[in-house]
Amino acid sequence: MENKSASKLVLDKLDFQIIQEMMNDAEISYNDLGKKLFVSGGTIHVRIKKLEEQKVVTGKKLSVNLAALGYDVIAFIGIFLEKSSLYDDVAKELKKIPQVVRVNYTTGNYSMFAEIVCKDIQQLRYVLHDELQKIKGIERTETLISLEESFSRNVIVQE
Structure with a gap:
């Protein structure tokens, strides 16, 4: 797991404001964001490019x-x-399963924790029985089904 040293990043208050605003609304135009933050749209564009080059911003997703x-x-x-x-070998294999949307290396009872999204219980059964069980290195799994997601949000970033 490659991790570029965060200490090499030099971010200022404007960078954090841009990140927070874009996390709240990735569709906002650079000009509108610039007006909101009292800088030019060009400044926003340059800062976003810098954040992308530093791998702080890694894409824009549709919710x-x-x-x-x-x-x-x-x-x-x-x-x-x-x-x-x-871990690395198993994570690579899990990434090949489209229904697996998130994987974390964890402490505690589990070595890894994965989130799976399926159309129905039959598809979940297929992923668990036919896909996960054939991955070399997995000793066993424990499945927890979500009954409801109460909320999902981004962290508030600050300098």
Whole structure:
């Protein structure tokens, strides 16, 4: 897991304001954001490019109501590895499964924790039984099905 040293980043108050505003509304134009922050649209453009080059900003995503598209099952999978040294190999295999949307290397009971989004229970069963179980290095899994997501939000970033 490559991690560029955060100490090399030199971000100022404006950078943090830009990040926060764009996390709240990624569709805002650079000109409108510039007006809101009392700088030019060109300044916003240059700062965003700098943040992208420093890998602080890694893309802009569309927020989608998955339930409206028929994805009714969200599950969290605690994964026990045979050996913790297998993490990278298992993570690479998990990335090949489209329903796996997030994977974390964790402390505690599980070696890894994954989030899976499926259309229905049959698809979840397929992912658990036919996809996860064939990955070398996974000793066993524990599945928790989400009944409801109360909220989801971005962190508030500050200098």
